[in-house]
Amino acid sequence: MGKNEFLTPKAIANRIKAKGLQKLRWYCQMCQKQCRDENGFKCHCMSESHQRQMQIFGQNPHRIVGGYSEEFEATFLEHMKRSHRFSRIAATVVYNEYISDRHHVHMNSTQWATLTEFVKYLGRTGKCKVEETPKGWFMTYIDRDSETLFKEKMKNKRIKADIVEEEKQEKEIQRQIERAEQMRMNGVGDDKREEEEAAKPRMLEKSDGDGDKKIKLSLGSVKRNGEGNEKRENSRLLFDEEEYEGKSGKRKKMEGEPSKNASVLDELMREEEKAKERINRKDYWLFEGIIVKVMSKALIDKGYYKQKGVVRKVIDKYCGEIEMLEKKHVLRVDQEELETVLPQIGGLVKIVNGAYRGEIARLLAIDADNFCAKVQIEKGIYDGRVLKAVEYEDICKLLQ
CATH class of the missing domain: 2.30.30.30 (SH3 type barrels.)
Known part of the structure; x- marks a missing residue:
């Protein structure tokens, strides 16, 4: 078997080394080639393919470096978003996780010479929150995703709505307290008058005619004037019932006059409507x-x-x-x-x-x-x- 054949221990060792990470200073980003030692990197730099790539680089170096920098930044932040979206983590830990992929964009091809410069750049541009500690630089990803911003906006709007609702409830409670206090002050005399009226007897009058009947039921007090005639005050007609007799049969007619009870009921209904409007209006x-x-x-x-x-x-x-x-x-x-x-x-x-x-x-x-x-x-x-x-x-x- 020849030297360094496919199944020899030396060939297997070489393939294992090729799969792993090597030193960054022996990597050529233009050719995307990783060398294992200084001599190999020197031989690569003298090769014809590398010289052609360097001629292309010399024509527009800023554009190529800028492109590698943008790609490095985008992939680095994407890794931060996936792996450490809501956590504070050391920059070296994130970098070691990022370079575990051997096909990543290497930092020696970007505008940043060191990881510290790159971390400071992320902090200046507001893409990450960075802080320097005795244990090194720590980073926190700032999530600017549209869905996250939308949820934050909805949360702030909900908080404002809750505050407004609490203020409305406090004002409503205060108005109810003031109304109850006013009713308590004015209700003492009204209660006495109601008790006196309730104690007085009810009177029922019935008058019979030739062709009709009329029944009146009224409530109120009876006073006598100077001539000795009875005078009824505060009387309320509850219902009038009239019956008419004709050739074909009987006909009944109900007539009612507007009373204080109806107006009070309407007022209570309006108050109820207003209260429900204040409570349910969102x-x-x-x-x-x-x-x-x-x-x-x-x-x-x-x-x-x-x-x-x-x-x-x-x-x-x-x-x-x-x-x-x-x-x-x-x-x-x-x-x-x-x-x-x-x-x-x-x-x-x-x-x-x-x-x-x-x-x-x-x-x-x-x-x-x-x-x-x-x-x-x-x-x-x-x-x-x-x-x-x-x-x-x-x-x-x-x-x-």
Whole structure:
């Protein structure tokens, strides 16, 4: 067997050495050749192929060095992003992991002579947070990925919304305390008057006529005037019932007059509406299953501008995953770049904001001049209630 044949120990040792890392100063980046010793590197530099590569380098050295520098920086930061994205680690540890690939771009072909210079460069450009310690230089990767920045933006927006909501609740509690205090101060006299009125007897009057009957039920106090006649004060007509008899049968007619009870009930309902409006009015309005329109001008080139889609998932209250109706593509869009959609008259809508937030209703009419609509709630405890002036932004078409 000849000297240094394929299976000889010497040949096997040479192949093992060739697989491992050698000294950086004996590596030629232009030729991508690694030499094992100084003599081998000297012989390579005198070879014809190396001389041709050096002639190419001499024509535009700055461009070639800049290209190697950019490639080295990009691959180094990619390794940091994959392996040590959220950790603080020594620069030498990261560098040793990076050069374990024998086909990496070597530092002697870049504009940085040492690892320290490269680490300082990353710190100056804001790509990594670097700090010098007695144990050496330490690095922390600064994540500037678009998805990470988007999540950070959503987190800050959610924090601001929570702060605003807490302030609203504190103001509402303070108003309730002041209202209760005022009612307590004014309620002592009212309670006494109510007790006196409740203790007085109720009076029932019944008068019979020839062709009709009239029944009146009234509550109030009775006083006598100077002539001895009775005078009724604070009386309230609860109901009037009249019966008419004709040739074909009987006919009944109910007549009622507006009373204080009705006005008080309306006032209580208005107060309840205002309280629900304050509580349920939010700065986010996305719900799953509603149809929205994409208004992001950044998506004009991709053909999604002013196109409709269905909200399949709500992320962090302010962002939604939208499945486009035509192309069936799924986009992640912020609610500021979305718009509500109205169905045809008679279609179902979702009340996405306001006092009846979350209820399902049916569109009855549209007031284009005032940008509002008339809807009737379909389900729930408010079933059948008609809302006459609901803004366009507070309702959205529901996928059926």
